[in-house]
Amino acid sequence: MFDAMADGKYLKTIRFAAAVFFAAIAFASLADIAAARDPAVTGVRLGVNDGKTRVVLDLTTAVPYSAFLLENPYRLVIDLPELDWSVDGADADGKRGVVEGLRYGLFRAGNSRVVVDLKGPVRIAANGALAKPDRLMFDLLPVSRSKFKAGQTVALNNWKPPTAAAIPVPRAKPDGDTRRVVIIDPGHGGVDPGAVRGSTYEKRITMAVAEEVRRQLEASKRYRVVLTRNRDIFLELRDRVRLAQDNEGDIFISLHADTHPKRTTRGASIYTLSERASDKEAARLAAKENKVDVISGIDLTPYSPDTGSILLDLTRRRTMEESSVFANMLIAQFRKKKINMQPIKTHRFAGFAVLKAPDVPSVLVELGYLSNKTDKKMLLSEAFRKKVGRAVLASLDDFFKHIDDLAAR
């Protein structure tokens, strides 16, 4: 025989459990809907079977794609709508079958991209979207050089990525605003991570440093700051240069971090533009930094190489001199703020594409090496970012005083 009280209690418990149960279901489906609204890639997998290399992208929901092949070097580029990446960094170091490596991220607004580096020529033998769970797959089959078809394109329902939006028109400098315009360029971004060590990405370090430098410069009220990018998005090198010019930049500072095969190599160094590199290291670095457009899956073959002399006109020559003056002032302030510098050849020269604005003095700062344990820890610290901000601010004050003194003579 049931005790009425106990019975009531029992019922209540069941009701409560049921409520929790249904709430849990409701919660789960809400989460599912949220996930469905926010498309994300949750995995990038590689497999080899029967001589074919299969690239699989795991998705939270179905998305269209368009993929194509490029040469010099051989690459497969997969364009997708803009989506989130919840992929473990380790998955991206793909090296299987014909795949030598891969990168992913935002290419431009509305367009995420995966770039797959290939060991040699291939054709896309099969491709498609699969459901439950949603995923995309591409089968790559090695072919001879003569059979390789650059530009072979496959797409789902003829989907095409959005065309490049024009670089936003800069806001005109307000009348009476006499502040100098400082262009801060956080190196890399989006599909181009820059240097990578484990889960540490150069593109994130440069962004964090740029934001701190901007904060300090704006707080001084002496400078107007324009960042070339304000989120994790890819930007071509020439667009960074153009942004500096369009915004009437008085100075351009590109921020980077490097890796080195020698793990003991550490310290910051400052680079300016020159036709001939100051040393082998500088040439190596410039070649690496100039390669990012290739890395992000841009076909550079239509462009003719930049063969023109960069020392042609006086404007350029004066800009290069001013760049050198600023580089030395920046080095002096880095030393003053106790930022570890490369002991020799702190100021180096090479043909960096991003420093080629003919009328904006430009420097490239290599903040340190991700391949060095001490440097890596430092690069990720707030204390370091603050020091860099103070050094940049002080060197800008020195530099524009020098420019004003020259003009007053």
Ligand SMILES: [Zn+2]
């Ligand atoms: Zn870099």
